[in-house]
Amino acid sequence: MTARLNLTTTGAVVAMLAATAAHAETWRYATEEAAAQDVQNVFAQKFKEEIEANTDHEIQLFPFGTLGESDDIMEQAKAGVLQFVDQSPGFTGATIPEAQVFFVPYLLPQDPDQLVEFFRTSKAINEMFPELYSEQGLELLTMFPEGEVCMTTQEEVRSPEDLSEVKFRTMTNPLLVQSYQAFGATPTPLPWGEVYGALQTGIIQGQENPGFFLESTKIYEVTDVITCIGHNNFTTAVVANKNFFDGLSEEDQTAVNNAIDAAFDYIVGYQQELQEAALGNIKEAKPDMVINVLSEEERMPFQEAAGTVEEEFIKMTGDGGQAILDQMKADLEAVQ
Numbered sequence: 001m002t003a004r005l006n007l008t009t010t011g012a013v014v015a016m017l018a019a020t021a022a023h024a025e026t027w028r029y030a031t032e033e034a035a036a037q038d039v040q041n042v043f044a045q046k047f048k049e050e051i052e053a054n055t056d057h058e059i060q061l062f063p064f065g066t067l068g069e070s071d072d073i074m075e076q077a078k079a080g081v082l083q084f085v086d087q088s089p090g091f092t093g094a095t096i097p098e099a100q101v102f103f104v105p106y107l108l109p110q111d112p113d114q115l116v117e118f119f120r121t122s123k124a125i126n127e128m129f130p131e132l133y134s135e136q137g138l139e140l141l142t143m144f145p146e147g148e149v150c151m152t153t154q155e156e157v158r159s160p161e162d163l164s165e166v167k168f169r170t171m172t173n174p175l176l177v178q179s180y181q182a183f184g185a186t187p188t189p190l191p192w193g194e195v196y197g198a199l200q201t202g203i204i205q206g207q208e209n210p211g212f213f214l215e216s217t218k219i220y221e222v223t224d225v226i227t228c229i230g231h232n233n234f235t236t237a238v239v240a241n242k243n244f245f246d247g248l249s250e251e252d253q254t255a256v257n258n259a260i261d262a263a264f265d266y267i268v269g270y271q272q273e274l275q276e277a278a279l280g281n282i283k284e285a286k287p288d289m290v291i292n293v294l295s296e297e298e299r300m301p302f303q304e305a306a307g308t309v310e311e312e313f314i315k316m317t318g319d320g321g322q323a324i325l326d327q328m329k330a331d332l333e334a335v336q
Contacts, residue, residue: 024056029084030073032091032192032236034064035216039146039274040086040236043267047084047238050259055252059084069191071172078137080241088236089143090171096132097317098324100175104313105182105231105306107328108145114335115145115233116268122331124324132320133237139245141260144267146234147210147275152223154205156290158298160184160305169195169207178312179231182305199223210234211278220282225290229302 029047031040041063048059062082067073070091077085089099101107109115119125125143133140157163160183168185170176177187188204198204199222207219213234214220238260245253279291294302314322 024058026058026060027051027083028060028062028081029086030062030067030076030082031086032064032070032073032088033213033216036063037212038216039210039212039267039271042270043144043238043263044084044086046263046266047259050262051255054258055255057252065193069193071191077239077241080244082241083244084141084238084240086236086238088171088234090173090176092237093173093175095136098132098321099129099237100173100313100316101321101324101328102235103173103175103179103232104310104325105179106303107310107332108233108235109332109336110148110230110233111336112272114332117335118332119144120264121335122328124327124331128324128327129237133239134242137242139240139242141238141240141256142264143235143237144264145271146236147212147271148228148230149208149210149232149234150214150226150228150279151206151208152214152219153225153227154223156225156292157227157229158292158294159301163206166206167204169198169204174316175309175313179306179309182308183302184305195219196222211275211282215278215281215285220286220289224288225292226279226282228291228293229299230294231299231302231306 029044031044033040035041036045041061044061048061051057051059062073067076067082070087073082073085074087074091076082089096089102093100093103109118129143130140151157153166155162163180163183163185166185167188168180169190170180170187172189177189180187185206190198190204195204195207196217196219199207199219206223209217209219214226220226240256245256248256283289283291310325313325317324
């Protein structure tokens with residue numbers, strides 16, 4: 001009787017383990033950045049650690065370039081080939097026009113504590129944008145800042161006039177194009193994979209990105225000047241394929257959300273002093289690199305030139321964009 005009970009118990013345990021193993025899955029997660037120390041990849045690695053520590057699932061990470069350009073990985077996420085993807089609203093703006101709001105110059109605060117609190121508490125980000133992403137078959141899990149955006153050019157930039165006739169690479173984002181037109185440049189949309197070569201050959205003369213990205217991609221090798229005018233902080237969004245996310249058990253959905261929260265907390269700490277360190281490393285690697293952080297007075301002409309961009313955003317997005325912008329301004333006022 002005892003032996004039969006033990007065999008039965010053992011059989012039940014084996015069956016239970018087999019069932020558990022059958023439900024363990026490998027989830028695929030792609031980012032827009034290549035280096036392990038880049039912000040999106042650090043966030044993704046923390047997410048992977050949290051998921052694998054608290055569930056039976058595994059996360060397979062795909063840095064930039066392994067599955068194509070940013071547009072490619074988003075299409076793969078929509079098709080369910082990828083379960084998770086990190087993509088800037090700069091690229092999403094083609095399908096979710098309201099997401100271009102993150103490219104209205106001088107909208108986001110420059111104070112890091114205010115910036116983080118805005119992303120944590122914003123009703124626009126946490127309540128309005130999820131509905132817009134849902135319409136595209138995507139579950140918006142979080143948005144977070146990656147760092148102050150700075151320009152790299154061949155000549156010094158002290159005013160919008162210095163950007164006159166400069167062919168400046170932008171993402172394929174209408175509002176970003178409008179921004180650099182307002183700044184006096186000639187916007188030239190290009191996929192990121194073509195930027196280094198285009199700078200090297202003179203097809204373009206400038207581009208913008210956060211400091212850590214300028215360092216890791218070695219874009220400073222083919223430009224001579226970095227200029228920080230305080231106009232923006234690069235924003236990115238982590239999304240899941242909605243059918244995949246909706247099909248998860250309540251337990252797994254909770255685990256995903258908890259992992260996202262843990263990764264968010266980790267990444268805002270990781271970014272502390274990252275910009276200053278990256279610019280310092282660039283200067284060390286290329287001593288003749290000119291790095292200018294413009295004063296408040298020097299930034300004023302850029303701020304004045306950018307005034308038309310907000311109007312263009314409303315023209316592009318209508319009432320929906322106006323509602324998003326109004327809510328973001330209210331959210332920003334609440335943290336300032």
